[in-house]
Amino acid sequence: MVGYIARRIALAVPVLVGISLIVFVMLHAAGGDPAAIRLGQHADPVSLASMRHAMGLDRPLAVQYLDFLRHAVTGDLGRSYRSNAPVTTDVMARFPATIELAIAAILIGAAVGLIAGTIAAVRRRSWFDYASTFGALLGVSIPTFWLGIILIIAFSIRLHWLPISGRYDPRLGVSPSDHFVIADALVHRNWPVFKDALRHILLPAVTLAGWPAAIIARMTRASLMEAMDQDYIRTARAKGLRERVVVGRHAFRNALIPVLTVIGLELGGLLGGAVVTETVFAWPGVGKLTADAIAARDYQVTQGAVLLLGVVFVGLNLLVDLAYAVLDPRIRYGS
Amino acid sequence: MSSSDASSLDRLVDELNAGRLGRRDFLMGAAKLGLSASLAGAIAAAGRQGAGASPNGGRSPVSARLQNGGKTLVVAFPQSTTQLDPGLAGNSGYGDIIPVNENLYEGLTRYKNGTAEIEPALAESWAISKDGLTWVFTIRSGVTFHDGTPLDAKAVETVFNRQLDPNSPLYSSQFGYASIVFAEFASVKATGNLELTVTLKRPITLVAANLAVFAATIPSPTALTTYKNDYSSHAAGTGPFKLDHWTKDVELVYVANDKYWGGRPKLDRVVWQTIATDSLRLSSLQQGSIDVANQLDLKDVGTVSKDSALQLIAGDFWNVQFLAFNQSIAPFDKPEVRQAVEHAINKQNIADAVFYGQYTLGAGPVAPGLLAYDPTLANVYPHDPAKAKSLLSAAGVSKVSFDLYNRTTATWPLIGQLIQADLADVGITANLVSLEDAQFFPQLATGKSAAFLNDWTWDNGDPDNILNALYVGERAKSRLGYANQQVADMITAAEIEPDQNKRKAVYLQVQQQLLADSVSVFLGYPKRALGAAKKVQGLVLSPIGNIVLREVSVS
Numbered sequence: 001m002v003g004y005i006a007r008r009i010a011l012a013v014p015v016l017v018g019i020s021l022i023v024f025v026m027l028h029a030a031g032g033d034p035a036a037i038r039l040g041q042h043a044d045p046v047s048l049a050s051m052r053h054a055m056g057l058d059r060p061l062a063v064q065y066l067d068f069l070r071h072a073v074t075g076d077l078g079r080s081y082r083s084n085a086p087v088t089t090d091v092m093a094r095f096p097a098t099i100e101l102a103i104a105a106i107l108i109g110a111a112v113g114l115i116a117g118t119i120a121a122v123r124r125r126s127w128f129d130y131a132s133t134f135g136a137l138l139g140v141s142i143p144t145f146w147l148g149i150i151l152i153i154a155f156s157i158r159l160h161w162l163p164i165s166g167r168y169d170p171r172l173g174v175s176p177s178d179h180f181v182i183a184d185a186l187v188h189r190n191w192p193v194f195k196d197a198l199r200h201i202l203l204p205a206v207t208l209a210g211w212p213a214a215i216i217a218r219m220t221r222a223s224l225m226e227a228m229d230q231d232y233i234r235t236a237r238a239k240g241l242r243e244r245v246v247v248g249r250h251a252f253r254n255a256l257i258p259v260l261t262v263i264g265l266e267l268g269g270l271l272g273g274a275v276v277t278e279t280v281f282a283w284p285g286v287g288k289l290t291a292d293a294i295a296a297r298d299y300q301v302t303q304g305a306v307l308l309l310g311v312v313f314v315g316l317n318l319l320v321d322l323a324y325a326v327l328d329p330r331i332r333y334g335s
Numbered sequence: 336m337s338s339s340d341a342s343s344l345d346r347l348v349d350e351l352n353a354g355r356l357g358r359r360d361f362l363m364g365a366a367k368l369g370l371s372a373s374l375a376g377a378i379a380a381a382g383r384q385g386a387g388a389s390p391n392g393g394r395s396p397v398s399a400r401l402q403n404g405g406k407t408l409v410v411a412f413p414q415s416t417t418q419l420d421p422g423l424a425g426n427s428g429y430g431d432i433i434p435v436n437e438n439l440y441e442g443l444t445r446y447k448n449g450t451a452e453i454e455p456a457l458a459e460s461w462a463i464s465k466d467g468l469t470w471v472f473t474i475r476s477g478v479t480f481h482d483g484t485p486l487d488a489k490a491v492e493t494v495f496n497r498q499l500d501p502n503s504p505l506y507s508s509q510f511g512y513a514s515i516v517f518a519e520f521a522s523v524k525a526t527g528n529l530e531l532t533v534t535l536k537r538p539i540t541l542v543a544a545n546l547a548v549f550a551a552t553i554p555s556p557t558a559l560t561t562y563k564n565d566y567s568s569h570a571a572g573t574g575p576f577k578l579d580h581w582t583k584d585v586e587l588v589y590v591a592n593d594k595y596w597g598g599r600p601k602l603d604r605v606v607w608q609t610i611a612t613d614s615l616r617l618s619s620l621q622q623g624s625i626d627v628a629n630q631l632d633l634k635d636v637g638t639v640s641k642d643s644a645l646q647l648i649a650g651d652f653w654n655v656q657f658l659a660f661n662q663s664i665a666p667f668d669k670p671e672v673r674q675a676v677e678h679a680i681n682k683q684n685i686a687d688a689v690f691y692g693q694y695t696l697g698a699g700p701v702a703p704g705l706l707a708y709d710p711t712l713a714n715v716y717p718h719d720p721a722k723a724k725s726l727l728s729a730a731g732v733s734k735v736s737f738d739l740y741n742r743t744t745a746t747w748p749l750i751g752q753l754i755q756a757d758l759a760d761v762g763i764t765a766n767l768v769s770l771e772d773a774q775f776f777p778q779l780a781t782g783k784s785a786a787f788l789n790d791w792t793w794d795n796g797d798p799d800n801i802l803n804a805l806y807v808g809e810r811a812k813s814r815l816g817y818a819n820q821q822v823a824d825m826i827t828a829a830e831i832e833p834d835q836n837k838r839k840a841v842y843l844q845v846q847q848q849l850l851a852d853s854v855s856v857f858l859g860y861p862k863r864a865l866g867a868a869k870k871v872q873g874l875v876l877s878p879i880g881n882i883v884l885r886e887v888s889v890s
Contacts, residue, residue, distance in 0.1 A: 032773030082417035170606040284585035297773040
């Protein structure tokens with residue numbers, strides 16, 4: 001097991017280097033000049049050259065990349081061109097918002113997906129089965145920017161039920177936005193803030209949950225149907241077990257393994273920052289940070305953020321694989 | 336449910352949310368509309384919850400109590416502040432620190448709020464030597480920075496010299512505004528505890544105006560030295576508000592500076608939020624989750640002024656939009672072609688279609704409200720497509736085609752399309768090349784753009800700012816292919832002219848010459864509009880684009 005983990009971590013190194021190289025090449029291929037952005041209307045050839053020199057942009061690209069890599073290995077991702085702050089500080093300040101949103105979305109998505117998928121598998125070809133198939137199709141095909149805006153129009157602008165954007169009402173006089181607001185409020189039993197934060201997270205979380213809910217529902221249905229056809233289910237029924245127990249204890253647990261993979265991967269995707277949803281709801285997460293950094297050609301922040309997200313994704317994948325072994329005693333890693 | 340039923344339900348929900356209707360009455364009303372009890376119950380429950388943080392008056396006891404605990408103002412703007420060091424002022428070379436800056440920092444001078452007039456700030460007074468080369472500032476006494484250190488002449492010297500003196504330990508060549516705000520500075524010296532002496536290379540008269548620019552405002556030298564690159568998280572100025580905390584691109588929170596020399600501000604906290612989308616910023620204002628929306632989309636000006644809960648704060652903005660030619664690149668090496676473009680563009684159409692009338696039609700480079708603005712210059716090139724065509728045929732050119740570089744942000748794409756259509760009407764083909772800012776500005780710097788659409792936002796409220804930056808020297812030569820020694824001499828001479836009337840006369844002459852040389856089409860001057868909740872009092876529109884909150888209160 002330990003050997004397996006070590007091998008996986010070793011394998012992650014070329015993956016991460018590859019990610020950073022691709023990002024670096026794409027950023028520079030996109031054109032644009034961070035020095036010119038900083039100077040704006042005052043940019044002229046002389047000031048531009050001196051600004052490029054001050055920002056280290058006049059060095060050869062290979063030197064710039066290797067320099068980034070050399071520092072990244074020691075955990076130093078450089079400093080933002082825009083804010084001058086260390087990239088790790090900037091990204092870490094945004095992670096809590098993304099993590100809270102990702103968890104909220106995956107909870108909603110998994111709950112809806114598991115329930116809908118299970119009912120659809122048990123009541124095969126019923127109206128519910130068809131409705132959930134249709135729902136899943138909508139879930140994967142409705143673009144998030146559209147769904148987000150429709151939800152805002154309906155629930156915020158028309159009905160005034162839910163807030164439009166942000167993580168909490170700043171007039172509640174609460175904590176800085178680089179915290180886990182919901183968890184924070186819960187720990188400190190600050191119920192007004194807790195409620196307010198839940199109301200803020202609801203629309204973006206629902207918007208994001210559409211895709212994972214659809215995928216999880218379909219996966220649960222297929223996996224559960226396969227399990228229901230197994231011999232041990234027939235045996236369980238033959239023993240005279242109630243259908244609830246047959247589905248719940250015998251079929252569902254066995255069907256859960258592939259579903260778990262999907263949940264893990266979807267969570268990884270959500271942690272990667274939902275650029276569009278975060279932008280629509282002005283949600284201060286990593287996705288929005290990355291998008292802003294790309295627009296401003298803030299090379300350091302873009303590279304650093306993508307690299308950190310790569311680490312999270314690779315790590316989560318490993319965790320999912322390890323979870324297999326726990327759930328299914330037949331799976332063994334190592335020798 | 337019919338549409339009339341739907342609107343009845345809307346009304347019921349509103350009444351419930353406003354607290355005018357009890358839950359029981361709501362359910363009864365809903366039942367009459369044929370709504371099931373469970374659905375109506377769900378709406379009622381959600382509606383109640385919604386009212387909790389519903390801004391329209393803080394109806395919920397919880398938010399009402401918390402709001403009374405402190406007077407908080409929430410201001411949303413489209414851009415984000417990326418840098419709290421006013422010398423470095425971040426992204427897009429510009430604007431993002433301007434709205435927030437003057438609340439945290441002050442310069443030796445400042446603009447009298449809402450005007451181009453200069454008044455003393457951290458300097459109580461100043462004296463200018465006869466030859467105009469020495470300015471002696473008396474620093475205001477008893478002022479402390481937010482980090483507790485005192486303001487004295489030495490502190491100002493340190494802060495100014497980090498942008499001027501390569502031997503200063505805080506020096507960096509990344510201060511993009513040093514050459515503007517400290518133009519012609521020879522030296523800065525503390526000549527007494529509260530006496531600062533500035534000597535100049537040339538006796539320019541703009542020193543007081545330049546020192547009011549955000550990049551010349553004064554952060555604590557102790558904080559700069561202590562925190563170096565991390566200064567922004569520990570920013571300390573002398574302004575009416577102190578930094579509380581900041582999450583880049585998201586939220587910047589100020590709290591009142593109890594020790595402010597001008598008296599404690601009336602607000603306790605100010606929260607600056609970034610909401611990039613215009614419509615969301617407006618909706619947030621209407622919904623009440625923010626108190627002030629900066630930079631309204633001008634099409635929404637009518638909506639805000641009609642809303643009884645809101646107020647519109649609108650006025651001039653020191654900004655000019657133009658289409659610039661490069662005279663060294665064909666076809667614009669021919670003056671007739673440039674003049675044809677001047678006559679072909681329908682500025683009124685831009686004012687109506689893009690700015691919904693909130694636009695002053697372009698005359699010369701100098702914007703309304705500034706010295707030497709002259710609206711009659713708009714008559715030099717009236718909209719006249721027939722004349723444009725005859726100019727082209729007189730010049731003997733038939734097929735005119737060129738690349739028009741444009742930005743992808745704000746209203747630029749629309750303006751570009753209107754101009755493209757106007758030019759097509761007289762037989763000129765403009766190929767729009769739309770670039771995001773990260774590519775647009777480097778493109779300009781190459782000096783290889785036949786024509787481009789751009790604007791100028793004033794740094795210091797003086798005509799010299801645009802004239803000297805755009806129409807003199809290397810930049811004019813490379814970007815515009817323009818080198819008129821007479822114009823350059825007039826602009827340079829006006830810088831050292833103490834008599835404002837004489838300066839005005841010179842700048843009028845310069846503008847006439849620039850139009851005669853048809854260097855650019857001056858399209859117009861967009862206005863600026865803020866929307867605010869009615870309870871916000873004392874907020875004034877500033878033509879330089881900052882939001883000054885020291886006098887603002889919420890009722």
